[in-house]
Amino acid sequence: MCGLAGIARLGGQDLSSETDILLDRFADILHHRGPDESEVLRQGPVGLAFTRLSLVDPEDGSQPLVSDDGNLILIANGEIYNHKELAATLPSDVRLRTGSDCEVLLYLYRRHGLNFLRNVRGMFAIVLWDRSRRQLVLARDRFGIKPLYYHQNDDRVLVSSEIKALFADPATPRRFDWVRALTVPSLSAAPRFISTPEPCTWFEGVKSVPAATIQTIDLQDGVSTHHRYWELPTESVESGDARYFTERYAELLEASVRDCATADTELGVFLSGGVDSAAVLALARDQLGEVHTFTALSGGTRENGDAEYSARLARELGVHNHQVVFGPDHVPTADEWARLVWLAETPMTGPEIYYKHELHRFARQERPELRGMLLGAASDEFNGGYSGEMGTDWVSFLDSLEGMSRNTWHDQEPLLRHWWKPGGSFINSRALRELLGSSHDPYAEYLTSEYHKIQQYNVWHEDRTAAGSGVEARVPFLDHRLVELVTAVPRDLRPDLLWNKRILRDAVRGRVPSWVAEREKVPFFYGPGTRHAYRMLVRLMHRDGRQLVERAVSAPGAETFLDIDAISSMLSGLRDGDTDSASVEILMRVVNMGLLADMVAQPPALSDMSAGSVRTALPHGVHPVAGTEELFTLRASRHTPDQVPVRSPSLLVLSDPEGTCYLANEGQIEFELEPQAPILRVVNCIDGKASLAKVLSEAGVALADVSDDLNTLLEQHLISFGG
Numbered sequence: 001m002c003g004l005a006g007i008a009r010l011g012g013q014d015l016s017s018e019t020d021i022l023l024d025r026f027a028d029i030l031h032h033r034g035p036d037e038s039e040v041l042r043q044g045p046v047g048l049a050f051t052r053l054s055l056v057d058p059e060d061g062s063q064p065l066v067s068d069d070g071n072l073i074l075i076a077n078g079e080i081y082n083h084k085e086l087a088a089t090l091p092s093d094v095r096l097r098t099g100s101d102c103e104v105l106l107y108l109y110r111r112h113g114l115n116f117l118r119n120v121r122g123m124f125a126i127v128l129w130d131r132s133r134r135q136l137v138l139a140r141d142r143f144g145i146k147p148l149y150y151h152q153n154d155d156r157v158l159v160s161s162e163i164k165a166l167f168a169d170p171a172t173p174r175r176f177d178w179v180r181a182l183t184v185p186s187l188s189a190a191p192r193f194i195s196t197p198e199p200c201t202w203f204e205g206v207k208s209v210p211a212a213t214i215q216t217i218d219l220q221d222g223v224s225t226h227h228r229y230w231e232l233p234t235e236s237v238e239s240g241d242a243r244y245f246t247e248r249y250a251e252l253l254e255a256s257v258r259d260c261a262t263a264d265t266e267l268g269v270f271l272s273g274g275v276d277s278a279a280v281l282a283l284a285r286d287q288l289g290e291v292h293t294f295t296a297l298s299g300g301t302r303e304n305g306d307a308e309y310s311a312r313l314a315r316e317l318g319v320h321n322h323q324v325v326f327g328p329d330h331v332p333t334a335d336e337w338a339r340l341v342w343l344a345e346t347p348m349t350g351p352e353i354y355y356k357h358e359l360h361r362f363a364r365q366e367r368p369e370l371r372g373m374l375l376g377a378a379s380d381e382f383n384g385g386y387s388g389e390m391g392t393d394w395v396s397f398l399d400s401l402e403g404m405s406r407n408t409w410h411d412q413e414p415l416l417r418h419w420w421k422p423g424g425s426f427i428n429s430r431a432l433r434e435l436l437g438s439s440h441d442p443y444a445e446y447l448t449s450e451y452h453k454i455q456q457y458n459v460w461h462e463d464r465t466a467a468g469s470g471v472e473a474r475v476p477f478l479d480h481r482l483v484e485l486v487t488a489v490p491r492d493l494r495p496d497l498l499w500n501k502r503i504l505r506d507a508v509r510g511r512v513p514s515w516v517a518e519r520e521k522v523p524f525f526y527g528p529g530t531r532h533a534y535r536m537l538v539r540l541m542h543r544d545g546r547q548l549v550e551r552a553v554s555a556p557g558a559e560t561f562l563d564i565d566a567i568s569s570m571l572s573g574l575r576d577g578d579t580d581s582a583s584v585e586i587l588m589r590v591v592n593m594g595l596l597a598d599m600v601a602q603p604p605a606l607s608d609m610s611a612g613s614v615r616t617a618l619p620h621g622v623h624p625v626a627g628t629e630e631l632f633t634l635r636a637s638r639h640t641p642d643q644v645p646v647r648s649p650s651l652l653v654l655s656d657p658e659g660t661c662y663l664a665n666e667g668q669i670e671f672e673l674e675p676q677a678p679i680l681r682v683v684n685c686i687d688g689k690a691s692l693a694k695v696l697s698e699a700g701v702a703l704a705d706v707s708d709d710l711n712t713l714l715e716q717h718l719i720s721f722g723g
Contacts (some may be wrong), residue, residue: 001064001372001472002077002173003030003051004148006092006127007169008136009261014044023049025168026160032159032395032606033077035470037062041073046129046136050075055263055371061100067242068095072110072149077161078124078146079474081259086120096383099611102126109137114214114227124207126158126567136217142230142480143378144199144211144455147463151205152224157217161312162464163345167603175204177598178561187347187589190583193408193449197458202346202467203600206274211455219220230480232451234444238488242496248347250507257283257374265371267474268363269293270356272506273301275501276376276385278516279508280476281317284374291319292370293355294363296355297624298326299532299632304522314518323618324395326355328532331539331708332612333546339576339609340598346457347592351533351587353461358615360469365614379477380423381450382486384498385521394495401442408445421620441495447487454478468611508590534584538574541591542704545678546571549693552594558600562590640691643721645686645710652720653683665718679709686719 005026009015019615023040026049031038034051041048041064051065056079065074080086083101086108094107102124108116109128122143128137138159140148150159151172158166166172177200184200185192189682209215213242217223231451240248254416261267261284273295293309295301302308307323309323314321332340332354340357341349363370382384391397459475466473489497497503505517549571570587618624654662654669660678663671673680681699696703713719 001033001053001055001162001467001470002075002126003033003049003165003467004077004125005030005049005076005165006075006136006158007047007279008129008157008159008217008219009045010154010156010219012045012220015042015631017042017049019047022168023047026165027051029165029168029562030161033467037563039063040492042074044071044131048073048075048127048129055265055472056099056101059687060098060462062098063096063100063102065100065103065106067106067110068097070407071664072106073129073131074106074126074127076105076124077148078102078141079124079472080104080120080122080124081262082119082121087637092207105372107447112485114216115229117214117229120401121481123159123475123478134219136219136324137214138217139214140208140211142212143451143459143478143483144208145459145463145475145478147460149201149206150208150209152217152222154222157222160207162467163201163203164310164342164603164606167600172316173203174603176203176555176557176593176599176600176701177202177204178557178593178597181347181593184560186456189586191407192411192444193404194452194645195408195412195449197452199452200462202596208635214221229428231380232298233484233487234441234447235508236488236490238485239490243492245485245493245497246506249464249503252479252482252485253279253281253504256482257474258287259479260284260374260474260476263289263372266292266367266369266375267372268367268370269319269374270376271310271314272376273306273313273516274376274519275505275512275517276379277510278313278376278512279504280374280376281319282508282512283311283319283476285319290369290430292320292363293321293559294373295323295624296357296359297323297628298355298529299328300529300542302628302632303529303532305519306522308518309516311490312625314515316513318361319609321365322362323624324359324615324671325618325631326358328535328614329708329711330535331543333610334540334544334551335610336612337364337548338539338551338599339606339611341592341595341607342604343606344461345596346460346464347589347596348461350588350590351536353465354536356461357465357468360466360471361611362617364469366617370471372474374474374476375462375464377462377473377475377477379452379453379501380521381458382447382477382483383501383504384494385501387498388500388521397499398442401446405442405445441491443491464669468606473646491645501690517581531579534579534581537584537709538571538579539589539704541574541588542702545676545701545705545706549591550596553589555594555596555598558594559599562594567591597646612647635659640689641696644689645692645695646688646720647683647686648720651683653680664715670718678705679713682706683713683719692721 011272013265019042025042027038030051034053036054037052039050047066063075080101086104087096090107096103097306123141124146125146130137138148147161150157153171158169160166167174180200181202185194199208214227214229215227257280269289271277293314296308297309311321344353351659388396390400461471510516581656650666654663654664660674661675662669678701682695684702685695685699
């Protein structure tokens with residue numbers, strides 16, 4: 001994994017030496033993506049910045065890469081898994097000069113032009129400067145696993161692996177795109193297919209290079225052209241019986257895992273206890289040698305079985321399993337959450353993204369040489385993983401898809417919705433599909449929507465959560481050969497192979513224990529135990545006098561687009577912090593939009609933002625359920641309103657001339673607080689005589705707003721409670 005950024009001047013003139021400052025700024029902003037090495041290059045109208053995370057050939061894989069005639073200059077992020085095969089197809093007079101798996105792309109482009117990616121297998125984002133044609137060539141892999149964004153005006157075009165780097169140039173607009181964001185169906189959990197092929201970038205003026213596309217930009221006039229080199233198949237074009245498809249799937253999955261498990265540095269595995277990550281682990285184990293796996297141990301994963309099944313699988317396969325603990329009272333601070341949202345660059349940031357981000361942080365601290373992580377992500381999307389959540393059998397699943405398809409039509413032609421009533425409709429659905437130019441196959445529409453969804457959410461957040469810790473996320477289930485196979489399953493075989501991921505379960509039979517191959521699918525944190533994750537979000541939004549929410553509703557555009565009173569009212573109704581309502585996550589996304597709108601106005605440096613302490617893991621040998629009963633008992637029960645809080649004699653409240661306050665213990669500053677922080681007001685009211693209820697009343701603070709802070713002070717023996 002690497003960080004890419006660049007600037008190209010339009011109109012035929014060269015960049016000035018002042019551009020070097022911007023290139024250095026690009027490299028600084030993207031340092032977390034490539035902490036091992038950084039390079040900048042300015043030549044003629046083009047400047048490039050590259051930061052490197054070394055996974056393949058650490059000693060001889062530096063970039064930019066230059067062709068032997070000096071005409072082509074390339075920076076690339078990702079992995080070309082079949083680079084050796086591709087190199088063997090080059091003319092005999094071509095001599096590759098480095099060990100980089102990406103160098104072959106230079107000569108494929110020189111030989112095949114815009115068809116150079118047709119046979120490339122991997123995950124990648126590419127910035128190539130073709131000097132003779134004076135054009136910039138931008139490209140991404142088939143699923144957009146590796147990100148690449150750009151902003152263009154009349155004078156120049158900027159490109160970057162992350163959006164935040166584009167804001168280093170003041171000419172890039174610094175505004176959240178409220179209008180576009182509010183139309184994204186997945187943001188509001190609307191039961192519709194995603195019909196817009198381009199992902200929303202969430203920021204005005206910022207565009208994403210489309211997946212499976214080569215985009216060229218003429219540096220003379222700034223005109224772009226797009227060459228699509230791959231399309232998601234949606235028609236059944238392959239013949240065979242169920243056995244053929246299952247055996248072929250097994251072969252392709254094994255090959256894909258073998259590709260993804262190839263590296264010259266340590267790789268780990270995220271282990272959820274389900275068949276997806278179990279298959280990846282089982283197929284990669286022998287190739288990886290000593291394997292370390294990482295599992296989130298939260299109230300939710302204790303309850304839905306993920307933590308227990310992960311530990312059991314790791315024992316049976318003889319690998320290490322680190323169960324990273326997210327206790328019932330753990331809540332990130334407002335600043336930690338804001339940093340995560342800025343890192344992820346999406347209002348979709350929620351519990352899943354938070355847990356994965358923390359797993360990567362722990363993994364990198366526990367295993368400093370680890371550079372990559374194998375994931376079971378994106379299996380559900382194409383293998384029928386959500387069918388059981390949307391129906392009781394294949395027929396009812398298709399009925400659900402038909403309903404989503406109809407909702408999508410209604411968005412396109414709103415007057416059509418009046419023809420559908422609770423009792424049915426007199427209008428022929430097939431005729432309407434033809435009228436709207438829609439597919440006659442709702443499942444094909446569903447696959448296309450899932451293809452768009454993984455770009456908007458799945459691969460987007462898998463990239464950022466890993467990159468934040470200098471780790472590369474690898475996704476074996478997004479090998480295009482696998483996806484092409486499952487989309488080619490004939491309609492009459494779909495119920496047998498694509499209901500509840502049967503094709504995968506049968507393909508790994510004998511490679512993983514039967515109890516995990518047949519284990520019922522459970523979402524990462526939804527379903528049983530959802531309330532634990534949502535309680536964290538509610539407490540986060542209430543924390544420190546609703547600091548996060550207040551910041552969000554004060555952001556540019558918030559007053560125009562948000563109903564601030566409705567937000568406050570809903571949050572007040574969630575004060576118990578223990579709910580299964582999906583509206584909690586939707587509310588969090590609304591807050592996230594405000595946070596992004598606030599931060600982009602004055603873009604912060606990620607390196608200056610605190611991510612908080614790294615989580616700890618369960619001690620080796622402790623059972624994740626039976627051995628953690630006390631750990632997962634809410635600490636809030638340790639103090640009740642009638643108890644009397646007592647300050648430690650060593651606890652001091654200090655302040656500086658600027659008004660910032662501090663809690664110090666034995667002369668050492670432990671906490672930095674705003675003057676009106678709720679916990680500070682509470683501490684100042686503690687006299688060792690009044691009950692907690694009276695202290696809270698005098699401070700004008702609700703217990704829910706300071707419960708977590710009181711627990712922290714209690715753990716550090718800065719306060720205690722009497723009867």
